[in-house]
Amino acid sequence: MTTTVPPEKYVSRLAVEPVNERRVLTSEWLKLTTLRSSWITMALGIGALAFLGGVIGFFTNQQWDRLRPARQAAFDAVGASLGGVRFAELAIGVLGVLFVTGEYGTGMIRSSLTAVPRRFPVLWAKALVFGLVTLVLSEIAAFIGFFIGQAALGTHGVALSSDGALRAVVGTGLYLTVVAVIGVALGFIIRSTAGGIAALVGILLVLPGVMLILPQTWQDNIGPYLPSTAGAALYDLHPEAGSLDPWTGFAVFCLYAVAGLIAAAFVLHRRDA
Amino acid sequence: MIQAYGLTKRYGEKTAVDHLDFTVRPGIVTGFLGPNGAGKSTTMRMILGLDRPTSGSVTVDGKAYADLLAPLHEVGALLEARSVHTGRSAYNHLRVLAATHGIAASRVREVIDLVGLRDVARRRAGGFSLGMGQRLGIAATLLGDPATLILDEPVNGLDPDGILWIRNLLKGLAAEGRTVFVSSHLMSEMALTAEHLIVIGKGRLIADLPIAEMIGAASRASVLVRSPEAARLRDLLAGPDVSTTSQEVGELVVVGLTAPQIGDIAAAHGIAIHELTPHRASLEDAFMKLTNDSIEFHGGTTVDTGLASTGGAA
Secondary structure (H helix, E strand, C coil): CHHHCCCCCCCCCCCCCCCCHHHHHHHHHHHHHCCHHHHHHHHHHHHHHHHHHHHHHHHHHHHHHHCCHHHHHHCCHHHHHCCCHHHHHHHHHHHHHHHHHHHHHHCHHHHHHHHCCCCHHHHHHHHHHHHHHHHHHHHHHHHHHHHHHHHHHHHHCCCCCCCCHHHHHHHHHHHHHHHHHHHHHHHHHHCCHHHHHHHHHHHHHHHHHHHCCCCHHHHHHHHHHCHHHHHHCCCCCCCCCCCCCHHHHHHHHHHHHHHHHHHHHHHHHHCCC | CEEEEEEEEEECCEEEEEEEEEEECCCCEEEEECCCCCCHHHHHHHHCCCCCCCEEEEEECCECHHHCCCHHHHEEEECCCCCCCCCCEHHHHHHHHHHHCCCCHHHHHHHHHHCCCHHHCCCEHHHCCHHHHHHHHHHHHHCCCCCEEEEECCCCCCCHHHHHHHHHHHHHHHHCCCEEEEEECCHHHHHHHCCEEEEEECCEEEEEEEHHHHHHHHHCCEEEEECCCHHHHHHHHCCCCCEEECCCCCEEEEECCCHHHHHHHHHHCCCCCCEEEEECCCHHHHHHHHHHHHCCCCCCCCCCCCCCCCCCCC
């Protein structure tokens, strides 16, 4: 083809490197950290996970003598200190959706995809960057939440060495990481912020409630395999009867995320931007 | 160099772009002209790999856009629709794009200065005026110092200063040997910037010609002559470069001779002249004539408001 290029063709002297996965990761890291909404939403979710357990622990400790003996016996000290996980899940999932739909809503996606026309690296990089950020922050927050929570519970608290406690704390961070990835995948699949958040809330928070109005056999057979229920098996030390084993449940939850990513890749590849 | 081969885009029943073949050459500004809804934006999005052609293909310097290893270094694009996250500052927007190509922060500052956004570079792009947004778009276009530039309606919404600035910028970029492909729905704008024109209507190629030729065709003067002896005069005026047409008895439209020349010939042969009117078609007329059959959204009234070609959807 070089023979057909006219001699007067412009030659740039700017130092430019080919697009690769590492550079797209850097770009996505910059995208995440240069938006105020990222910081606010992340702070809300992480803050809830780190400090809500302390609040729950403090009031539980105060009210302990008024609890019935049965409640006292069934008390889940680990679960109480990690009580912020539902808020963190919502905030992190929403931020994952926004990380993608914010680009579609503003048109930024057209800039992103003209810079990275192979497209897939944008998806992997977004999932990886946001997943890793969530993993690090939520693990830290889960440990903070556990220790503050147990301290606030005083004599009713348990040690990290108690049965399953470490798994629950670490598992909370892992669970939230998968939620983050699911949020990103939903963003790519649905593209609109309102629709993406509705889908996220519907799948993670509403679906388990819907199961309760279905026949008992359905609840028993399907219920444990719902995404958030399966994932919760990893950090919930007092699971309902019929729940999946902790790591089996988490593996099922991860499969949902993988399925979401595959669907996202398919949509990203096929549809016009 | 941009080359399109049978480029076609269909949305269900509707054909937005219909078997376009064209070549955009380096070193000059090439105008991409057509009424709103003609398929200009769709064509540009297909060049950039944002929209997938239904059939046909388009290449930049012989490669499909998606196969470019450092696309921002080879092609800079300004799309008509905004393509900037409103929550990010101008500086960070460019840094995000630069990071994908390992482009240094010094280059980011360079293009910010070039487009005159230094004072507002740290402000959120969501608060930018149309003109500032367009300048940020141009900065992103130039970021990778590309050899090919694709700009969709770059002067839309700009004040006269901004329009002049873009015109000169585009001419300067082309003079450096770059390929510059600019769309517009305004013939007058193209006449001032472009050297070559690709005209489309309803997704089809209408014309692909140097602007000088278009202007030549448009400004070829004709003369309307009324005379009781029109038939005799017609024979007398006949010559190799002269064409005459007649739409009604006693009337001639002459191309190739000036009004004084016709008057002199008539006088020399004693032929009475009742009317002798020189007529010069404007560039806008030439464009209207070219695209008249292919305007997507005609005005709803029979009175010509002059808005038929500029209104309607993008």
